[in-house]
Structure formats: structure tokens, C-alpha cells
Amino acid sequence: MISAKKILAASLTACLSVSYAGAQNPVIQTSYTPDPAPMVYKDRVYLYTGDDIPGTDFYYMTKWRLFSSGDMVNWTDHGVPISLETFSWARDRAWAAQCVERNGKFYWYICAQTINNDMAIGVAVGDSPTGPFKDAIGKPLISTGSWSNIDPTAYVDHDGQAYLYWGNGTLFYVKLNKDMVSYSGDIVEVPQTLETFGGVRRPRGGQNNQNAQSGPAVPNKDMFVEGPWFYKRNGIYYQMFAGMDKGKETLSYSISNGPTGPWKYQGRIMVDQPTNSFTNHGGIIDFRGKSYLFYHTALLPGGGSYGRSTAIEEFTYNADGTIPNINISKEGPKAAGTLNPYKRTEAETIAWAAKCKTSTDAQTGVYVSDIKKEAL
Ligand code: FUB
Numbered sequence: 001m002i003s004a005k006k007i008l009a010a011s012l013t014a015c016l017s018v019s020y021a022g023a024q025n026p027v028i029q030t031s032y033t034p035d036p037a038p039m040v041y042k043d044r045v046y047l048y049t050g051d052d053i054p055g056t057d058f059y060y061m062t063k064w065r066l067f068s069s070g071d072m073v074n075w076t077d078h079g080v081p082i083s084l085e086t087f088s089w090a091r092d093r094a095w096a097a098q099c100v101e102r103n104g105k106f107y108w109y110i111c112a113q114t115i116n117n118d119m120a121i122g123v124a125v126g127d128s129p130t131g132p133f134k135d136a137i138g139k140p141l142i143s144t145g146s147w148s149n150i151d152p153t154a155y156v157d158h159d160g161q162a163y164l165y166w167g168n169g170t171l172f173y174v175k176l177n178k179d180m181v182s183y184s185g186d187i188v189e190v191p192q193t194l195e196t197f198g199g200v201r202r203p204r205g206g207q208n209n210q211n212a213q214s215g216p217a218v219p220n221k222d223m224f225v226e227g228p229w230f231y232k233r234n235g236i237y238y239q240m241f242a243g244m245d246k247g248k249e250t251l252s253y254s255i256s257n258g259p260t261g262p263w264k265y266q267g268r269i270m271v272d273q274p275t276n277s278f279t280n281h282g283g284i285i286d287f288r289g290k291s292y293l294f295y296h297t298a299l300l301p302g303g304g305s306y307g308r309s310t311a312i313e314e315f316t317y318n319a320d321g322t323i324p325n326i327n328i329s330k331e332g333p334k335a336a337g338t339l340n341p342y343k344r345t346e347a348e349t350i351a352w353a354a355k356c357k358t359s360t361d362a363q364t365g366v367y368v369s370d371i372k373k374e375a376l
Helices: 004-019
Strands: 037-041 044-049 063-069 075-077 090-102 105-114 119-126 133-135 153-156 162-168 170-176 183-189 226-233 236-245 248-256 264-270 283-287 290-297 309-315 356-361 365-371
Touching (some): 037 090, 037 283, 037 290, 063 090, 090 119, 090 226, 105 153, 153 226, 162 226, 226 283, 236 264
Antiparallel strands (some): 037 044, 044 063, 063 075, 090 105, 119 133, 162 170, 170 183, 236 248, 248 264, 290 309, 356 365
């Protein structure tokens, strides 16, 4: 049964989506949405994010959220498909994740703190981009006792070989098997030099984001801190990552002719921007002929370094495939399509939800539960 409020909100949303032309960033206003990981599937963008908890003083995160859009402006809230409870081995720190599709199955690579207190990478699997998802193997996929086991990014190359990269301070990869939930060969540590990632990697140590501020004594241009985003476009392999500038994370990138390097540092994509957040974490997609950078800021009211939100900028690659400098904006992307006014659109598809709150229950799924001032 759908409440009157929900029907009212559905109509309201349809109006907003047609006429609304104001700010879009941060793109989700009903919850904090750090570490955005976009995925394009069948003419729709799926946005997998973390969930910052307001009022905390560290990245104590417990769940992962999902949204989708057909036009980059109206985002449908799919709630919380997975949380720490999905993974029996995970106890805290539901950090950055990415979902990729292979042969109609969806593999959501996550990282979390284990019951042994280290960080490990796991994988949930589902039959649709919105799930339901379950822990694919009932144990971590990557577990070496290291705090560097965070921020997985996966890509299935055109020859069918899939790769999983991840890391904090140190960048690693493995070759995934066709099942996407196991791997063959050794875990490989990617060499970091001035030429490959703009600097030598910082010393090993308690790899958390505080330590990321202390780099090595050599004059680096940049360095790999965390948050790799691995993909291929027009024959070029890209490795975007959170680098470092003046004690704050950048988005920087390296490229290669092959999936495992050698990497060549290219520079910074996003640097020195008033994001209000120490960390940054990005994802890049092409959708309907345009290119988009997803990143996070702390610019949602009440936000901060532990209250981060997804933002998006449209951009154009340079002719040689290099990526231009991208600044943050309040406006965000323009609509890349329209909602179909003859098709039912429920209230949880929202263009600007600053005064809305969403909730979930077993019967209705996700629904708009409040429309008022300062609803977050
Ligand atoms: O969200 C927790 C951690 O902060 C992520 O894993 C890092 O990439 C940084 O964004």
C-alpha cells in the first residue's frame, strides 16, 4: 500500500524533474554518499557509494548505498543493498567499493575491517545491478593482514581477463578468474616512482588517512595515496587515484598501454578545490556520449571530512586521451535525458531532495518519508 504522502511526493518529483535547473551538487541530499563508484548498465547509471555517519570523528562506516539515474539529474534511491552484516567476517569500516557486471551478474567489491582488525577485500554478488546481493564466498577475497587492503577497483578487459586493483600507500593488483570471485597468480605490488605515480610511495605504517598526510622526504610531484579507479578507454588504460597536495587529497592519474603497466604519471585532475574534505575519491564513466567525473566533497549541510557526499562534473577528454583539470561546481551536470511523463515515477526518484528524507521498509522498499526544511 502506498501512502498519500508518497503519491504526493511522486507528483512533486515529476514537476521538479521537468523544470528544476538549479544546483545538482552534491547529487544526493538525503544521506551522505562518500566514495562514489558509478557503473553504466543498459542506458542507466548506477551509483554505488559508502555511507558516512554524521557526528562521528573517523570513517566509522557500516553500510553501502545505491542510487541510479537515466539522466544524471533525477536519482532513484535504492536504499542499502549491503552492509557489514552481509559479510560475517567484517566488523567495521565499510569503506570504498565498486560494482562491475560480467555475464549478467554483478560483483560488488568492498573493503572492511575484519574481526582480526586488519582490512580485507570482499565481494558480494547479485543477479541485477540493484541486487539482492549476498557475500559471494563467505570470506574475504583478499586478506593478507595489511591495512593497505582497501579501495578495490575492478575492470574486465576486452580479452576477458579481469583485474582487481586496490591499495592505500601501496598499489596492488591480481588477475581475477572468470568467476570474478577468485584469482590466479600472486598479488603484485605496483612499482611507484616519480615517473609512474608522481612520487615514491610513502613508508609503510598504520595506513590510515591521517598517515597519508606525511609523505616521504624526497621531492615528489604527487604520490599514490588511495582510491584507485582502473578503466580502459580508446585503447588507453587509466589509473585515477587520490594523490596528495598540501596535505589534502587530489584526484590524479597515470596511464598505460597495458592493463598492468608500466604506468606513466600524467598529473592532477582535481586539486586545490574548496571541497571541505581531506579525502577525495573518484570514478569516471562515459554515458550517452559524454564523460563524467564522480568525486566527493563535504559540502552538504552538516557535512565534513566524515560527512562526505557525491558530486559530478561533466568533462571532455583532450584529443590525445589526457584528462583536463576539473573544478568543482554547484551546478553539476546538465540533464542527459528526461523522465517519461507517461511512465510512473515514484517519489524516491529525486532531482533535488534537500528537504526530503527517505526511509525503507520491507513492504514498500525505499520511500520518501518526510518533506520539510532541514530534513537530513
Ligand atoms: O571512506 C573511507 C575511506 O576514505 C576510503 O576507503 C578512502 O578512499 C577515503 O575516501
